[in-house]
Amino acid sequence: MPAWPGGPCPRCGEDMPANLVHCQTCRELLNDDLEHDTVEIPAFHPLKELAVRIDAFPIGFFFQCPDCRRELRVHKKYLGKQVSCNFCQSSLQLPPETSKTVSQGFYTQCPHCKEELRIATKYLGSVAACKHCQGHIQLLEKPADPVDS
Structure with a gap:
């Protein structure tokens, strides 16, 4: 032909x-x-919808003041710096990197509904659902390094 x-x-x-x-x-x-x-058009079969999972990263962390034992909410930009407690004004040095033993938890924003979430550090690296909108979130410590092309 x-x-x-x-x-x-x-x-x-x-x-x-x-x-x-x-x-x-x-x-x-x-x-x-x-x-x-001679050409058959295949039948349409809809695919099962997949849950959208979006990466979420910590905005800040929760630490305990060594003097007054109250919980401090600290933005991640202050990691590795000297900060003072809002309650007793004692100064403390934050670690440059957060570890699961130093930080009591972290807070982030749900990428689906933009509500703030408080999350225990033990959940870093896992997949969770937002308590407000049930959106699927993958909780990561920091964004992946960009790949050089």
Whole structure:
């Protein structure tokens, strides 16, 4: 069976390039050796919807003041710096990196509903659902390093 050599469409007259099966304008079958019913259109089967899982990273952490033992909410930009307690004004040095033993937990924003979530550090690296919207979240310590291309 020879391929379509190119030229005007027999139905609409538009010039079509070589090796086409149907006219790009009117969808006329261009090769006389083919029949319209030789190609079966497959049945449509909808796929099961997948739950969207979005990465969430800590915005800040919760630490205990060594002097007054009250809980301090500290933004991650202050890690590795000297800060003072809001309650007793004693100063404390935060670790440069958070560890699951130093931090009591962290807070982040749900990427689905934008509500703030308080999460225990033991859940870092796991998949969870937002308590407000039930959106699926993967809790990561920090974004992955960009891959050099």
